[in-house]
Amino acid sequence: MTTAADPAAEPSGDADPPTRRSDARVRITEAAMDLFERQGYAATTVDAIAEQAGVARRTFFHHFASKDAVVFPDHEALVGRVSTHLADSSSEPVDALAGALRIVLTSYLADPDLALRRYRLTRSTAELREREIAWVQRYQLVFSRYLDVRYADVPQGPMAADVVAAGLVAVHNHVLRQWLKRGGGGDALGELEEATAWFDRSVGLVQRGHGPRRIVLAVFDDDVDPQELVARVRDASAAPR
Amino acid sequence: MTTAADPAAEPSGDADPPTRRSDARVRITEAAMDLFERQGYAATTVDAIAEQAGVARRTFFHHFASKDAVVFPDHEALVGRVSTHLADSSSEPVDALAGALRIVLTSYLADPDLALRRYRLTRSTAELREREIAWVQRYQLVFSRYLDVRYADVPQGPMAADVVAAGLVAVHNHVLRQWLKRGGGGDALGELEEATAWFDRSVGLVQRGHGPRRIVLAVFDDDVDPQELVARVRDASAAPR
DNA sequence: AGGAAACGTAACACTGAGTGCAGTCTTCTG
């Protein structure tokens, strides 16, 4: 069994000679996803994946640390990209984090088909769900550490950092899940933008700029021109803090 | 090996005959924690645990579904207690959830020694950390489902439910972690109370009572008596919504 | 009390994930 050196699978009609650089990794992921979907995750052995990929069993474990890692092949790289984005960003904390969420969501949107297959798979397999949760926690930890520094001076800083990190991750996951549930349609990135803005508005912890939330006490004559009153309130609300 | 029926371990000087109901479970957990702490989690085999507990290997798996389950023996029951608490509670959503957090924290506080041993263990073992995160997610899901119903009418209801659930879990974990980090001292329950109150105050999503956040536009004559102005503002702020 | 059901425990055999190691083949480079 595991008949090695079997050059059978090459469906894509490429003209160039078989550039066998490291397509093994790709073949393995495709074979794995295919088998997982058809037989279920638990019923698929690593042996079966290796055989279908035309690869030795040991080679599977050279590319992926475990059977479940094949379902989330590049999360590690994504965490890295998010970290560097935050390290390089100089904008307001919540804006930087919103940018980080955008990076993550975009990576899902880049291949909707794969995202949906993974979604169906994780929905049906408790083990994979746990693994995914562990990944999400990685992002949350990165966020929390990032905010810890910026919230150093505010009263409940470290706790606020944890809460805002958890909240923003929840926002992202909510938007992503809605998108997945409706089969990948609609403007998920727009919804994320809207959702982060909503979060920013609704959660009083965010510390945009500096100082506490403003309260404007305006005193007018009771015969003030209504139009002028509206204009003044508008200007005061829109003014930079 | 695995010398069975070895009635050696009975350190507690009970007078009654060895009521061998299910002390095997207790013996297993104690043996496991002991070996995990001394040799590390990965280096301890289930065989070794069973042998030290004076029990057959198969018996271990009759009591615990997996090697890691022995570290979190009664989380399932705790999730159940939290669920029923929420189902029975008729107070304001956030108060009910604060009560749920109190239940969870109290269960840690009930046995500080065990909590601290578990903490050290999970800190040093990635596999156990993942498992713990999965448990936390269970609570968050229960919270989120609970809030989903109560936030059915507000604009961003489902998302607010996710965000508040995540935030409250983060609050709990923060308080718990602080308590664990300082070795189990101080009034953790009091801190939790304070922290949930702070969350309630700071997060505008909480929807205590009903209706959106108020904006009061007050118009006064410019020769208003300052004391009267202060009094009126105080009364307006303190008024029930 | 006698007997049956329920349960905890035990022993055995088996599958399958993951690891360590030693060796082979491919490919890139001087």
Place this chain on the structure above:
DNA sequence: CAGAAGACTGCACTCAGTGTTACGTTTCCT
């Protein structure tokens, strides 16, 4: 072309987890 680097393979091994059957004890029912 030789040689180094790295990808791939084969094999043997450990250990987690499962299914099954069987045995003893406890408990509960008649």
